[in-house]
Amino acid sequence: TEIIALKSGGVSIDREIFKGKVNYSKLYKPFLIRKYDEMNIETNEILNDVGTENIYPNKNIHKSIMKKLGNYGFLSMIIDKKYNGNRLSIASQSKILSKFSSYNPSLAVTTMVPNSLGPAELLQHYGTEEQKNYFLPKLANGSMIPCFGLTGPNNGSDAVGDIDKGIVVLVDGKIKIKITLNKRYITLAPISNLIGIAFKLEDPDGLLINKKSGISVALVESSQEGLLQNTYHNPNNAGFPNGTIKGTIYIDTNQIIGGENKIGEGWKMLMECLAVGRGVSLPATANGSSKFITHTIMNYLMIRKQFNMNIGNMEAVKEKFIDMYLNTWIIHTSVNFTNHILDSGSTPSVITAIMKQQTTERSRTVLNHAMDIYSGSGICIGKNNFLTKFYNSSPIGITVEGSNTLTRGLIIFGQGLNKSHPYIFPIFQNIQDNNINEF
Known part of the structure; x- marks a missing residue:
């Protein structure tokens, strides 16, 4: 699964940067x-x-x-x-x-x-x-x-580390897949009636004609016998549905997305489609929250006075606000740039990982500076505290779609080198294949 993760997705400007030759005219023209x-x-x-x-x-x-x-x-x-x-x-x-x-x-x-x-x-x-x-x-x-059940008590950012198992069995002469579910941290799970389930399929008795096994993805409706959606999480009072998916269910092979032919291809499917969440949704929320926070704090600086002067004229406060403005501008421009790359049809896995990690980290910096400036008003919950809702939701963006610590270490650096460097992955592949001549 690590190899699939490292090889999934495409490349874009990241490869050109490694080459030291970036065609800026090709990248910027469509913005007009x-x-x-x-x-x-x-x-x-x-x-x-x-x-x-x-x-x-x-x-x-x-x-x-x-x-x-x-x-x-x-x-x-x-x-x-x-x-x-x-x-x-x-x-x-x-x-x-x-x-x-x-x-x-x-x-x-x-x-x-x-x-x-x-x-x-x-x-x-x-x-x-x-x-x-x-x-x-x-x-x-x-x-x-919809919701998508991937993570559980023992598989978080390592999503397939200890994932739920599905065993191929015979029930009344028909082939079924028995899945024991224990999913956690599933957004929309409490209100979902169509659930995507990722699991590791095993066929110990060789019942499947194609003899396939491995990580697979199936669709289950909430009416499925044995499915439990009874327990909920509260993600830091951020105010959206989140919960667990549990139970023991028996599904048909035609409930697997793509049918029996796609058995064992689930991890590849997930890695190839992850760019939307990492490259679009999370950077977009970081973009919106940072702009709102920076704009409101800018107005606050103009009316709040201490020591007979506007706090916006204090150099220490200015320093924090300028850093807020800088990070907000970086988020804004990088979001526009990445959207253009994705709209052009490219699916650069490393760039989207960089966007997820950088925009959520920078938006957290913007928020923390805003909390410092808004000071006492920022820590007292009430209708006049415009930061609370962002403070509650900030850690969520850092954590989901691969914790930023993992995203930076494995995806950005590990996958980045493998995808963009002209020699590193061929060297690794030749070692794996024991190909001395090519090595």
Whole structure:
């Protein structure tokens, strides 16, 4: 699985940087004609409808918020229009999520999950035609709310380290897969009725014709016998649904995304599709929150006085604010640049990992400086504290889609060298193959 992770995805400007020859004209030209006005009216309407309060817990979340998100097309921004989806450019998705995040972070997280790594993304790339035609229209209109069960008590950033097992068995003469589930930290799990399940398939009795095994991904509806969605997490009072998926279930082989032919290809599928969450959703939320925080603190500096002077004129405060502004600008420009790369059709795994790690870390720096400047008002919860909702959600962006510590060490440096350096991976491959001549 480590080799698959290191080899997955494509390259872009990162390889050109290694070569020392970057074609800037090719990279920047499309910015002049890019349109960012898709869904502006709908975005403002949904924000006015939902407001700034945390959207969860809320017993009417299906009827009130999720239905509205589905009707407006915010749950299907990655689904093709032929499945009644509302497929948008990466730039437009990013802008919408940034705006959501600046106003209501809990709404942003709830919206990004159906548009990131999960049932819709995996179905479009690997699903059978029957699976696509049945599930995608329901995901598009919000009648099916997806989540993706990958992590558990013993597999976090090492997602397949000690993953749930699925054993091929015979039940009444029919081939079934018995899966014992113990998933944790699954966003939208408490309200989801279509669940993607990652598990390690084993066929000890050789019942499958193709004799395949390994990490696989299946779709399970909430009506599945034996499935439990009874226990919940509270992610730092950030206000979005999160919980566990448990139970022992028996599924058919046609519930595997892509059918039996895709058995054992789950890790490759996940790695190839991870760019959306890492490269789009999380940087977009960092972008929106940092802009809001920097803008509000800038206004606060103009009205708050101490020692008979505006605190904005104090050099120590200026130093922190300038650092906030710098980091916000870096996030903004890098998000625009990466969106352009992704919209051009490239899927650079290392660049998206850099974006995830750098934007979430820099947005945390922006937030911490803002807390220092807002001082006592920043640590007292209340309606006038505009930082609390961002402070609660900041550690989540650092942690999800691969903890930043792992992302920096394994993906950025490890995968970065393997993907972009002209010689390192061939050397490694020749050692693996014991190919002395090529080595």
